[in-house]
Amino acid sequence: MRDVQDVxxxxxxxxxxxxxxxxxxxxxxFLDAKRHLTVEGVYNIAKKKVVRAGYTxxxxxxxxxxxxxxxxxxxxxxxxxxxxxxxxxxxxxHLVCLECGSFVxxxxxxxxxLQNKLCNKFDFTPRRHRMEIFGTCRRCRRxxxxx
Amino acid sequence: MRDVQDVxxxxxxxxxxxxxxxxxxxxxxFLDAKRHLTVEGVYNIAKKKVVRAGYTxxxxxxxxxxxxxxxxxxxxxxxxxxxxxxxxxxxxxHLVCLECGSFVxxxxxxxxxLQNKLCNKFDFTPRRHRMEIFGTCRRCRRxxxxx
DNA sequence: CTTTTTTTGAATTTGAATTTCAATTTCAAT
DNA sequence: ATTGAAATTGAAATTCAAATTCAAAAAAAG
Ligand SMILES: [Mn+2]
Ligand SMILES: [Mn+2]
Ligand SMILES: [Zn+2]
Ligand SMILES: [Zn+2]
Numbered sequence: 001m002r003d004v005q006d007v008x009x010x011x012x013x014x015x016x017x018x019x020x021x022x023x024x025x026x027x028x029x030f031l032d033a034k035r036h037l038t039v040e041g042v043y044n045i046a047k048k049k050v051v052r053a054g055y056t057x058x059x060x061x062x063x064x065x066x067x068x069x070x071x072x073x074x075x076x077x078x079x080x081x082x083x084x085x086x087x088x089x090x091x092x093x094h095l096v097c098l099e100c101g102s103f104v105x106x107x108x109x110x111x112x113x114l115q116n117k118l119c120n121k122f123d124f125t126p127r128r129h130r131m132e133i134f135g136t137c138r139r140c141r142r143x144x145x146x147x
Numbered sequence: 148m149r150d151v152q153d154v155x156x157x158x159x160x161x162x163x164x165x166x167x168x169x170x171x172x173x174x175x176x177f178l179d180a181k182r183h184l185t186v187e188g189v190y191n192i193a194k195k196k197v198v199r200a201g202y203t204x205x206x207x208x209x210x211x212x213x214x215x216x217x218x219x220x221x222x223x224x225x226x227x228x229x230x231x232x233x234x235x236x237x238x239x240x241h242l243v244c245l246e247c248g249s250f251v252x253x254x255x256x257x258x259x260x261l262q263n264k265l266c267n268k269f270d271f272t273p274r275r276h277r278m279e280i281f282g283t284c285r286r287c288r289r290x291x292x293x294x
Numbered sequence: 295c296t297t298t299t300t301t302t303g304a305a306t307t308t309g310a311a312t313t314t315c316a317a318t319t320t321c322a323a324t
Numbered sequence: 325a326t327t328g329a330a331a332t333t334g335a336a337a338t339t340c341a342a343a344t345t346c347a348a349a350a351a352a353a354g
Contacts, residue, residue, distance in 0.1 A: 056344090129279060131279075
């Protein structure tokens, strides 16, 4: 995606930072990956690239991507931080399988509406939210019932 | 609350563990505290008590309380784990203020219903969920507009 | 080219969570 | 009361991802 690179370049410029080769490649790795990635995960892919990047640089770049609105921290259960795309990937919630760790991304406009209504009731101004449902996915349920 | 003590005693018995003075006092500290507490927070209160308890014992007891269904881990933003009462404190979601860190506990039965509906759509069996809305509380909004 | 500033990444530090293990306590059997 | 096995405790050690440090390398400015 061309314009994500542009967004990052713009962000860096505004901050007086430069778009180095490492930063460009780390963004590339992150965008190419489909699933949610840990810093370590990004690092493992990045170190095989033409321009290798150290763990620290990946760590710092993920932070920049977060600040630029390109990446988003997610925390599906465990304590390790994962990142997912944010730019060009609308807000959504997660249904996380407790058996296999897989997850589905879902969005229910009705729920989102009611969330705002709930905030009104408490005179609360919402900025962002997080909703995760933990349970058993279809495949795991089947695996249990007819093995 | 008498019956929480009983629940804990029952749980410990089932596990072949005994209700020691430390465990009883740690539970007492936890129940007396209104707000969500970290292990460190429980420890700080506990160490002033008649029967002092070490950090490790508090840590392990909080784990037992969790397994007994008396305590529940919550994670409102930051990375440190907090515990809140679970027994006699029905499921609820949180509206967390990003300015002052305060929060409101709320429950919307409509949302809960739609969550189940959403799960049906994905053939997903829900077990538990977590929903947190981050934003600005009434007081903080006022503080900003007319200081 | 020379100087200044930024960036990088190996190494170190941090901090909460968790484990280890020797000392202590509990408790049932002599 | 005495013994001893089993459970409990808690100070200390360990773990491990997150965050920081700092000297070398690279880039930008002059
Ligand atoms: Mn996602
Ligand atoms: Mn709560
Ligand atoms: Zn599954
Ligand atoms: Zn507030």
